[in-house]
Amino acid sequence: MTTSDHKAKGDAPDKAPKGREGSSFGIIVSFFLIGFGLSMAVGWIAFPKLLYSEKQQPFDFNHAIHMDLVDEGCESCHLFREDGTYAGVPTLDQCSGCHEDAQSDSPDEEIFVNEYVANQQEVPWLIYSKQPDCVFFSHAVHVKTAEMECAECHGDIGTSESLKVYRENRITGYSQDIWGANIAGLKKNTWDRMKMDDCGSCHLERMGSKGPCFQCHK
Amino acid sequence: MKKESSHEPGRKYGMVIDLDKCTGCGSCMVACMAENNVSFKEDESNKLDSITWMRVYRLTNNKPFPETEIRYLPRPCMHCGGKGDLGHSPCVSVCPATATDYDHKTGIVSQIYTRCFGCRYCMAACPYHARYFNWWDPIWPADLKKSLSPNVSPRMRGVVEKCSFCFHRYQLAMERAYNEDRRELEEAEYQTACTQACPAGAIVFGDLNNPDHAVHTLKDHPNAFRLLERLGTNPKVYYISDREWVRRSGDNYLNNEKTNTKPAVQEHHS
Numbered sequence: 001m002t003t004s005d006h007k008a009k010g011d012a013p014d015k016a017p018k019g020r021e022g023s024s025f026g027i028i029v030s031f032f033l034i035g036f037g038l039s040m041a042v043g044w045i046a047f048p049k050l051l052y053s054e055k056q057q058p059f060d061f062n063h064a065i066h067m068d069l070v071d072e073g074c075e076s077c078h079l080f081r082e083d084g085t086y087a088g089v090p091t092l093d094q095c096s097g098c099h100e101d102a103q104s105d106s107p108d109e110e111i112f113v114n115e116y117v118a119n120q121q122e123v124p125w126l127i128y129s130k131q132p133d134c135v136f137f138s139h140a141v142h143v144k145t146a147e148m149e150c151a152e153c154h155g156d157i158g159t160s161e162s163l164k165v166y167r168e169n170r171i172t173g174y175s176q177d178i179w180g181a182n183i184a185g186l187k188k189n190t191w192d193r194m195k196m197d198d199c200g201s202c203h204l205e206r207m208g209s210k211g212p213c214f215q216c217h218k
Numbered sequence: 219m220k221k222e223s224s225h226e227p228g229r230k231y232g233m234v235i236d237l238d239k240c241t242g243c244g245s246c247m248v249a250c251m252a253e254n255n256v257s258f259k260e261d262e263s264n265k266l267d268s269i270t271w272m273r274v275y276r277l278t279n280n281k282p283f284p285e286t287e288i289r290y291l292p293r294p295c296m297h298c299g300g301k302g303d304l305g306h307s308p309c310v311s312v313c314p315a316t317a318t319d320y321d322h323k324t325g326i327v328s329q330i331y332t333r334c335f336g337c338r339y340c341m342a343a344c345p346y347h348a349r350y351f352n353w354w355d356p357i358w359p360a361d362l363k364k365s366l367s368p369n370v371s372p373r374m375r376g377v378v379e380k381c382s383f384c385f386h387r388y389q390l391a392m393e394r395a396y397n398e399d400r401r402e403l404e405e406a407e408y409q410t411a412c413t414q415a416c417p418a419g420a421i422v423f424g425d426l427n428n429p430d431h432a433v434h435t436l437k438d439h440p441n442a443f444r445l446l447e448r449l450g451t452n453p454k455v456y457y458i459s460d461r462e463w464v465r466r467s468g469d470n471y472l473n474n475e476k477t478n479t480k481p482a483v484q485e486h487h488s
Binding site for chain 1: 317318319320321322323324326328330331332333368369370371372382385386389390392393394395396397398399401
């Protein structure tokens with residue numbers, strides 16, 4: 001409408017309406033920017049926070065102290081069974097060998113000894129790197145055959161003094177360590193994310209191929 | 219780099235089933251279902267949508283009483299290698315989702331349930347009816363869920379499934395081997411559930427490429443044949459029977475055609 005008005009008036013446009021037009025344009029742009037900013041904030045900051053529920057482990061655990069006391073590093077407690085399968089988190093039997101009674105005045109150990117060892121109850125640890133059940137992963141071939149260090153995939157957990165918060169995806173129920181914390185899909189360390197493509201890229205690099213589907217699926 | 223992996227000495231797992239030993243008892247079917255968490259319906263009377271990775275078929279020579287003969291034919295997935303074992307299995311070639319692939323290291327055709335979106339092209343392509351569709355989510359009555367095998371992932375509604383030659387047993391056997399610093403498997407270390415369950419010992423399983431395994435020699439038995447050989451699917455399941463009508467029922471012969479007794483007829487196609 002305004003352009004046809006301008007045409008009717010020739011080369012002498014009215015200055016006042018143009019100023020009003022400019023300010024309304026500014027309002028539209030600023031509304032757009034505010035809306036854009038808000039939706040970006042929701043998508044990139046609020047949603048990733050909302051997506052995960054924070055769960056605490058039953059009690060804290062100090063890997064560093066234990067590492068100093070054992071001889072064979074991680075494998076002293078995180079064992080391979082005789083059939084080659086990996087036992088994962090130690091069972092109560094393994095721990096209660098030393099922890100029949102409290103070894104220190106740590107409140108976490110007190111919880112362990114009084115609530116779990118005394119009642120002969122397994123500790124319901126939350127497993128940060130637990131994969132979906134369609135995934136087959138052999139620790140034996142990575143650790144024994146390929147001679148990889150635990151820290152290559154898991155990071156320096158062996159020297160950590162406390163356990164981090166377990167973040168569970170509210171939709172899938174999987175740990176955040178599987179899907180990755182960064183919503184943009186960026187990762188610095190191997191252990192930031194453990195999805196299929198992360199396994200695949202390492203296999204491609206070291207083995208020359210991602211391998212057949214059944215290599216990692218079951 | 220990719221070629222390097224295909225140069226590795228390939229295993230080629232396969233089966234030889236002696237139909238003259240098979241009594242049709244169905245132990246293989248039961249063992250397979252229990253081993254692989256195969257779901258079932260509340261009412262299994264309609265077999266059209268039942269899931270049976272291993273299925274025993276009944277063959278008859280269609281002759282009147284004194285000459286009547288019956289044979290039972292257990293039918294797992296044939297794990298077709300395609301011409302020259304290049305992996306062009308009927309199902310693998312048609313899958314638009316790459317939910318099934320051919321493993322050149324073992325010769326096993328995979329099925330990845332989380333990747334499959336249920337178009338069922340593979341079921342149409344498979345000449346052996348070895349593939350099955352999950353029309354419903356599995357329902358495990360009472361505490362049966364607790365007895366599911368953790369080594370096989372259960373399927374969901376809308377995906378195709380089939381016999382995997384108990385591939386999880388291969389994974390576990392290899393894991394043990396790696397732990398003992400080995401890369402080779404003994405014949406007995408990897409056997410399918412149906413093989414072990416067969417009371418008649420009719421099913422023999424092993425590496426067709428390995429001369430130490432029984433299947434290596436059995437597959438060249440003069441009475442050995444494969445199903446629909448002339449399609450060129452190159453299946454890895456061989457059958458043995460001394461009855462010609464049984465061998466003849468393994469393919470679509472013309473009335474005046476001679477029954478082929480040699481298992482390898484690839485030269486007809488190349």
